[in-house]
Amino acid sequence: IFDCLRGRLLPQSGQIIMSGVDNHIDALKNAQRIIIVACGTSWHAGLVAEYQIEELCRIPVEVEYASEFRYRNPVINEGDVIIAISQSGETADTLVALESAKEKGAFIFGVVNAVGSSIARLSNAGAYTHAGPEIGVASTKAFTGQLAVLTMMALKIGYAKGTISEARYMQLMHELQAVPEKVKEILADTSVIQNIAAKYKDAHDFLFLGRGYNFPVALEGALKLKEISYIHAEGYPAAEMKHGPIALVDDQLPVVFVATKDSYYEKIVSNVQEIKARKGKVIAVATAADDVIPGMADDVMFVPDADEVIAPLLSTIPLQLLSYYVGLAKGLDVDKPRNLAKSVTV
């Protein structure tokens, strides 16, 4: 858990207390369906959780933009659990969406950073992310904190439900515990990312691509670049590229691949080839020991090896740093991006 903005590159120890999950494990593991409601960066954390919960707990998950959910008339059945994710705990869209879902009888589980905030108070149960206050407006360390809590939730629910073995549960918990050290490794030398930022800072558009667990990471990378650096960026599942965005690719377009070693790896290698064949500039987030992707990419940002369930906690960080350094290189105030509010309360 860390705060990459304004040069504060030190990992922070955030204590996460999961008693909210333990105390309500029956409601969570017996959920017929989980609906995740959030906005912005928090919505991207929800997408990672969708992959994790469906894989590890075999519970169907829907991830909803609160700003849409609040205005329609969603079907909420008994046995549905709503997970609300919010850094500020005050986002109006999320709050209003939850109020009406609660009236319809939904059980609300909050994954919130701000202690005692409106969303935390409205929730029936919850787990705080305890990432500390976000000093910048754009959510960075809160995202990492959300991923940590949501990963632990998926593991605990899956274990209680019997949909993952004890061995797999222990392996992933150990991997999760190793994350802070691996984050320190990434942060120990960010000069490569800084150089990449300097090289591409004048690009007008960026494409971010990923598959599986790294697809939401690609979305988040694009959002961070938009928020902090004011560069138009689109995130896509890499496999969707051929259904449209590939028309954008030329020798001016930087394409960021979140391409860590996972079960989608071979497929992402062919996606990189497709971009290279069209002369796009490939910037890859790759696993440290990988020797294929780095040979194909124009620029590489390495992250330590991790299980694919845990990988988003690491692969996000170079993308946050890339946005940060592009913003700095352009002389922007990375803490206070124009037009953005710390919490969107209207």
Ligand code: F1P
């Ligand atoms: C949601 C959010 C943030 C974004 C910006 C505007 O906030 O979209 O993800 O970075 O600050 O609000 P929250 O509900 O997670 O506080």
